[in-house]
Amino acid sequence: xxxxxxxxxxxxxxxxxxxxxxxxxIQDIITPTNADSGEKAxxxxxxxxxxxxxxxxNSFGVGLQDIAGIGIGAAGLIEPVEGVxxxxxxxxxxxxxxxxxxxxEDLAQNSTNCKISALPIVLENDGNAMAFGELCHGxxxxxxxxxxxxxxxxxxxxxxxxxxIFHGSRNAGAELGHTIIQSNGRLCGCGNYGCLEAYVGRxxxxxxxxxxIVAEGRYSSLEGNLNDLTPKMISDAAEKGDEVAVDIFVETxxxxxxxxxxxxxxxxxxxxxxxxxxxxxxxTLLFEPIRSELKKRAMDTNADSMRVVKAQLGNQAGLxxxxxxxxxx
Amino acid sequence: xxxxxxxxxxxxxxxxxxxxxxxxxIQDIITPTNADSGEKAxxxxxxxxxxxxxxxxNSFGVGLQDIAGIGIGAAGLIEPVEGVxxxxxxxxxxxxxxxxxxxxEDLAQNSTNCKISALPIVLENDGNAMAFGELCHGxxxxxxxxxxxxxxxxxxxxxxxxxxIFHGSRNAGAELGHTIIQSNGRLCGCGNYGCLEAYVGRxxxxxxxxxxIVAEGRYSSLEGNLNDLTPKMISDAAEKGDEVAVDIFVETxxxxxxxxxxxxxxxxxxxxxxxxxxxxxxxTLLFEPIRSELKKRAMDTNADSMRVVKAQLGNQAGLxxxxxxxxxx
Numbered sequence: 001x002x003x004x005x006x007x008x009x010x011x012x013x014x015x016x017x018x019x020x021x022x023x024x025x026i027q028d029i030i031t032p033t034n035a036d037s038g039e040k041a042x043x044x045x046x047x048x049x050x051x052x053x054x055x056x057x058n059s060f061g062v063g064l065q066d067i068a069g070i071g072i073g074a075a076g077l078i079e080p081v082e083g084v085x086x087x088x089x090x091x092x093x094x095x096x097x098x099x100x101x102x103x104x105e106d107l108a109q110n111s112t113n114c115k116i117s118a119l120p121i122v123l124e125n126d127g128n129a130m131a132f133g134e135l136c137h138g139x140x141x142x143x144x145x146x147x148x149x150x151x152x153x154x155x156x157x158x159x160x161x162x163x164x165i166f167h168g169s170r171n172a173g174a175e176l177g178h179t180i181i182q183s184n185g186r187l188c189g190c191g192n193y194g195c196l197e198a199y200v201g202r203x204x205x206x207x208x209x210x211x212x213i214v215a216e217g218r219y220s221s222l223e224g225n226l227n228d229l230t231p232k233m234i235s236d237a238a239e240k241g242d243e244v245a246v247d248i249f250v251e252t253x254x255x256x257x258x259x260x261x262x263x264x265x266x267x268x269x270x271x272x273x274x275x276x277x278x279x280x281x282x283x284t285l286l287f288e289p290i291r292s293e294l295k296k297r298a299m300d301t302n303a304d305s306m307r308v309v310k311a312q313l314g315n316q317a318g319l320x321x322x323x324x325x326x327x328x329x
Numbered sequence: 330x331x332x333x334x335x336x337x338x339x340x341x342x343x344x345x346x347x348x349x350x351x352x353x354x355i356q357d358i359i360t361p362t363n364a365d366s367g368e369k370a371x372x373x374x375x376x377x378x379x380x381x382x383x384x385x386x387n388s389f390g391v392g393l394q395d396i397a398g399i400g401i402g403a404a405g406l407i408e409p410v411e412g413v414x415x416x417x418x419x420x421x422x423x424x425x426x427x428x429x430x431x432x433x434e435d436l437a438q439n440s441t442n443c444k445i446s447a448l449p450i451v452l453e454n455d456g457n458a459m460a461f462g463e464l465c466h467g468x469x470x471x472x473x474x475x476x477x478x479x480x481x482x483x484x485x486x487x488x489x490x491x492x493x494i495f496h497g498s499r500n501a502g503a504e505l506g507h508t509i510i511q512s513n514g515r516l517c518g519c520g521n522y523g524c525l526e527a528y529v530g531r532x533x534x535x536x537x538x539x540x541x542i543v544a545e546g547r548y549s550s551l552e553g554n555l556n557d558l559t560p561k562m563i564s565d566a567a568e569k570g571d572e573v574a575v576d577i578f579v580e581t582x583x584x585x586x587x588x589x590x591x592x593x594x595x596x597x598x599x600x601x602x603x604x605x606x607x608x609x610x611x612x613t614l615l616f617e618p619i620r621s622e623l624k625k626r627a628m629d630t631n632a633d634s635m636r637v638v639k640a641q642l643g644n645q646a647g648l649x650x651x652x653x654x655x656x657x658x
Contacts, residue, residue: 077630086630145498159595161490168597169474172630175594180626183510183587192590192626258512261521265504266488266595268497297509297521301406301415301501 002068003057005050005119006323008126009042009074011035011090016049017316018057019323021068023137025316027056035090042091043102046072047110050103054116069120071322072099073129075156079171083123086171089154099123122325126318127174128165130311131158132328133321134273138312145269148311149176149256151276154189155197159267164328177201181258199255205231205248205278212244220244235281249285252278256286257293264294264302275311282310331397332386334379334448335652337455338371338403340364340419345378346645347386348652350397352466354645356385364419371420372431375401376439379432383445398449400651401428402458404485408500412452415500418483428452451654455647456503457494459640460487461657462650463602467641474598477640478505478585480605483518484526488596493657506530510587528584534560534577534607541573549573564610578614581607585615586622593623593631604640611639 001020008015010033017028029049033042050070057067076088083100085091100121108117124132131148134140140148144163150156157176159166167173177197178190185194186204198204206229213220221242225233238245260272279286291308298306313320330349337344339362346357358378362371379399386396405417412429414420429450437446453461460477463469469477473492479485486505488495496502506526507519514523515533527533535558542549550571554562567574589601608615620637627635642649 157595161495166490168634169599170597170630170634172628172634173595173597175597175628175631178591178594178628180510180587180591181512183584190628192628255512258509262507262509262591263595265507266502266592268499268502268504270498299501299504299507299519299521301499302497302504305497305499305501 001066002327003062003066004068004323004326005053005070006319006321007046007049007070007072008129008318008322009033009046009072011075014046014049015319016046016053017319017323018053018062019320021327023320023324025320026060026062027053028319029053033090039091039094039097039099039102043099044106044110046103047106050107051110051116064115067119069122069326070103071122071124071129071325072103073124073126073318073322074099075126077172078123078125080122080124080167083121085123120326122328124165124322124325125171125174127156127158127176128167129158129321129325130156130275130317131160131273131321132165132324133313133317133319134275134311135160135163136324137320138317139273139309140271143271145267146271146273147176147263147267147269148273148275150311150317151200151274151278153202155200156276176259176263179259179262181255196255196259200252200278202231202278205234205252208251209234209244209248212247218244231278232280235278235285238281238285246285249281250289253286253289254293257290257297260290260294260306260308261297264298264306268302268305270305270307272306272308273311274308275314275317279310330395331656332391332395333397333652333655334382334399335648335650336375336378336399336401337458337647337651338362338375338401340404343375343378344648345375345382346648346652347382347391348649350653350656352649352653354649355389355391356382357648358382362419365421368420368423368426368428368431372428373435373439375432376435379436380439380445393444396448398451398655399432400451400453400458400654401432402453402455402647402651403428404455406501407452407454409451409453409496412450414452449655451657453494453651453654454500454503456485456487456505457496458487458650458654459485459604459646460489460602460650461494461653462642462646462648463604463640464489464492465653466649467646468602468638469600472600474596475600475602476505476592476596476598477602477604479640479646480529480603480607482531484529485605505588505592508588508591510584525584525588529581529607531560531607534563534581537580538563538573538577541576547573560607561609564607564614567610567614575614578610579618582615582618583622586619586626589619589623589635589637590626593627593635597631597634599634599636601635601637602640603637604643604646608639
């Protein structure tokens with residue numbers, strides 16, 4: 001059995017795991033990113049975490065010779081071959097940071113076992129890493145062509161074509177959260193109007209709920225919680241039949257269904273995988289409205305080709321996917 | 330030098346050409362399709378045209394041994410490997426018609442030189458064939474990743490990834506005219522609302538022009554021609570400074586720019602090639618509004634990656650592209 005180290009480098013935490021090629025997480029570590037501490041400090045924290053995991057692996061009978069490499073997933077525009085972060089929404093000052101190289105240097109200087117620094121390091125966009133994780137060990141096993149959306153503060157995207165991550169000509173493809181659904185619509189964080197993300201990002205789901213209750217004056221069990229609303233509270237209320245909350249998820253599902261219609265017409269994938277916290281709202285609240293909108297809008301072959309399913313790896317998709325990148329080549 | 334036969338099978342005409350691998354059309358023939366005459370009759374007309382071209386080629390010193398095969402482009406859902414038309418907007422009754430096989434059978438029965446029927450026949454969606462023609466010998470030479478839009482009655486689409494035509498999981502991808510730009514927008518011919526095609530298809534360009542003049546009461550040099558308007562008349566008027574006509578093309582360009590923004594975010598191609606009659610409106614009227622909308626909306630890397638250019642092969646892109654399919658494998 002072979003193993004690899006997967007790193008999900010977020011703005012808040014570094015999640016790291018020692019993962020078998022079957023996708024089992026043998027050991028994992030979560031440590032704060034300290035996003036404003038500079039690239040060298042962050043590379044050093046990653047490197048330290050890698051050494052910890054490899055040392056722990058030893059006590060589980062996983063030797064260094066069993067470890068094929070290290071995969072790192074990070075948000076932003078990533079150059080996978082060179083291991084460079086061109087820019088990242090999580091690290092304000094970063095431009096063209098050779099992250100893979102920095103981690104490797106730190107490993108060479110500080111790891112007690114210098115062979116750790118000889119392990120190959122693969123860097124990837126986190127949306128792509130998640131899609132790849134689901135492909136290898138989640139909802140997309142046995143699928144060759146898929147798109148994935150990860151719903152959170154923003155909307156991450158990934159595309160797999162013929163079993164491989166699709167990058168686009170300058171590694172800037174698969175920004176599926178910025179598929180336009182309404183050209184004269186809401187301002188998105190990216191500066192464009194009407195992107196999917198502007199409609200189904202966490203903040204707007206909360207804002208729409210408040211608006212229905214306050215501005216439209218509708219009754220809702222959530223009206224006592226208007227200042228600390230979360231998508232989880234809204235989906236809990238929806239499950240109990242709160243009509244405002246149900247409407248919020250139906251609307252969210254319709255917006256996702258519109259974006260998936262364009263993706264079905266453009267890419268004709270076999271599967272769309274929806275993950276992230278909001279996907280926990282589940283089949284009736286979220287997935288049925290998505291599928292119904294897709295069925296209504298997309299051409300038959302395109303709609304029929306594409307199963308819409310929930311991500312299976314939860315918030316470990318990034319970690320597992322990053323680890324699996326090592327086995328890709 | 331090697332040659333192939335390219336066929337652009339339209340609803341009205343069969344355009345066929347004997348084409349060199351450099352993309353030169355040595356001989357061409359246009360003959361009516363007679364779309365309602367049934368698949369066998371149409372296959373027979375195609376087969377007859379192929380024999381005519383090959384015979385004519387002989388008098389130009391192109392022998393049968395110099396011809397690598399036959400490529401056919403047709404609208405609709407095409408299975409390229411099996412050579413089957415699943416359905417086509419141009420041939421109402423067609424379901425799962427093995428067109429390549431029917432042509433080959435007819436060649437075997439009727440060609441004076443039986444070796445013609447041994448030539449391989451490649452079938453492809455016409456939007457894909459056009460994109461491939463532009464890639465091989467048009468605006469996309471030296472480009473590896475591109476999208477193409479052909480503006481006409483409908484909007485055809487093609488995607489090239491890493492030098493190859495992209496088909497999607499069931500050959501239903503690259504339906505770029507059905508990228509949604511406005512989810513609550515106009516009803517499209519496909520049954521969906523807000524597709525690009527619903528905004529920039531020939532009929533709506535004419536309808537919008539009429540509306541500006543009649544319903545909005547704006548002055549236009551076109552007001553004497555309201556019953557027989559064509560996009561060409563509108564672009565001619567725009568070139569002479571007619572404000573209504575200029576507005577029509579600016580609006581058309583903006584709609585295309587919205588769709589290209591989604592395509593830039595999803596596919597991050599190096600180039601978007603715009604062809605078809607309406608593209609003749611040219612740089613100032615059409616391409617500048619497209620580029621300006623893309624620049625305004627798309628993320629910098631995605632916009633900067635993608636050159637927006639006019640198709641170079643005009644209405645021969647389908648014929649040349651179909652011919653080049655033979656050399657693809």
